[in-house]
Amino acid sequence: MSKQTTVPSGCPIHKKNSQTSDQSSSQSKCPNSSNNTSETTNPIVHSGDALSPDNQMPTLGQHQMPGQQIPLPTSRVISSIPKAHSSDNWVYPSPQQFYNALVRKGWDTPEESIETMVDIHNFLNEEAWNEILKWERMKKCTPPPFDRHDWTIDRCGKEVRYVIDYYSGPDEGDTPIFYLDVRPALDSIDSIVDRIKVATKGTFEQFRERAKSARAGVQKSSGGDRT
Secondary structure (H helix, E strand, O other), X not given: OOOOOOOOOOOHHHOOOOOOOOOOOHHHOOOOOOOOOOOOOOOOOOOOOOXXXXXXXXXXXXXXXXXXXXXXXXXXXXXXXXXXXXXXXXXXXXXXXXXXXXXXXXXXXXXXXXXXXXXXXXXXXHHHHHHHHHHHOOOOOOOOOOEEEEEEEEEOOEEEEEEEEEEEXXXXXXXXXXXEEEEEOOOOHHHHHHHHHHHHHHHHHHHHHHHHHHHHHHHHHHHHOOO
């Protein structure tokens, strides 16, 4: 699913540089890979950097980089994106960390635009997460059962196996809640047919009710037109 995401008009990428003759100033550039091989733009090589176990990315400090002229905020914003297998959400980098990351990559980095660049970064991540949620709403996830039993019954002299899954739900106050999922095992043609019948029964009943209501509405409308 694709979506055209509009960056807020106040972001610097909307501002055109009116100076066409002088494009060398780092203050007028967006951060992109630089061919400049001077000492000020070469990437800083970090060997043995500790990687975060969450995303396998280097953990960037909040210290100012050598040659940095403008102090940048070190506060971080908590995103709406949850971490897997955790109750916490991802936290966006601070402007100082964002700046440090760009310097590490050897990019021309206008210090005065870093805070706005972080806002754009966070905005686009939130939009991407919202698009993912649209896809994921089509799927239904259930917690894994904490127990499973197989029961075998005698049906007119024939052994029939049932599968029973036990699920725990959110407690209602001090009362624990449990759910059962009981169905015939898919080990015979009869059991498969029975599962299909039960799965489609509710759908067909809803279809019949909607068709019945539609017919009743048509008849009522036709009766009201008589003079």
